[in-house]
Amino acid sequence: MTIRTESRITIANSVGEVWAYLCDVGRWPEWAPTVLEGRVRAGAPLQPGARVDQRAKLILGLTRSRSQEVTVVEAPRSLAFAGPMGTSAARWGMELEPVDDKQTDAKMWIEVDLAGIMRAIPGRILKGRIQRVSDQEMAAIKAAVDSATPGGAEF
Numbered sequence: 001m002t003i004r005t006e007s008r009i010t011i012a013n014s015v016g017e018v019w020a021y022l023c024d025v026g027r028w029p030e031w032a033p034t035v036l037e038g039r040v041r042a043g044a045p046l047q048p049g050a051r052v053d054q055r056a057k058l059i060l061g062l063t064r065s066r067s068q069e070v071t072v073v074e075a076p077r078s079l080a081f082a083g084p085m086g087t088s089a090a091r092w093g094m095e096l097e098p099v100d101d102k103q104t105d106a107k108m109w110i111e112v113d114l115a116g117i118m119r120a121i122p123g124r125i126l127k128g129r130i131q132r133v134s135d136q137e138m139a140a141i142k143a144a145v146d147s148a149t150p151g152g153a154e155f
Contacts, residue, residue, distance in 0.1 A: 001119070003127045004111045007134040011104045012146045015096045018104045019076035021145050022094055025052055031140035033133065036063060040070075047073050052081065087116030106141065108134050 011018050021027065023046050028038040034057045041051040050070040055063050068083030072093060080093030092110040099105050110130055114123065 001114045001123055002111055003114065003123055003130070004109065005127060005131045005134055006110075007108045007131070007138045009106050009138040009142050010099060011106055011142045012102065013104060013148065014101060015076050015098045015104045017148065018096055018106060018141075018145050021141070021148075022079060022096075027144075028054070030144055031137050033057070033136065041067070046070060046079075085112050086118050088118045089113045089115065106138065108138055110134055 025038040025040055028035045035054050037055040039053055040046055041053050044050045048070055052068045054066050056066050068081040071082050072078055072080035078095050082091045090112045095107045097105045
């Protein structure tokens with residue numbers, strides 16, 4: 001069984017500014033609640049086939065390493081990644097569309113192919129949890145990009 005969620009939000013900044021923020025993997029801990037550190041392996045560019053390595057939060061203050069493969073980079077509109085989510089295979093991505101010169105419609109999508117022990121979790125419960133986290137992440141991305149000075153040095 002595959003579950004899919006989508007979150008959308010309008011960000012008060014240009015597609016280019018939102019793109020620059022999302023491509024800065026080192027800043028992912030600012031908006032992704034489980035990410036403590038992120039980097040593209042070996043300092044490689046963010047491009048298909050590259051690996052994004054992360055140190056991730058677990059319960060009880062524990063951490064673990066995880067890695068995702070970059071599957072799509074279509075500047076400045078689309079990014080996608082693939083990697084594990086627990087015992088399941090997952091894919092996630094961001095799609096950006098200009099509303100006008102100063103606003104961007106951002107969509108985050110997540111797909112999880114339930115496998116292993118994760119199949120025991122009712123799909124609607126897991127989907128609801130993923131949706132809540134995705135909505136929180138989009139709100140954090142919006143807050144970070146909206147608070148930046150347009151064209152400023154923050155990016």
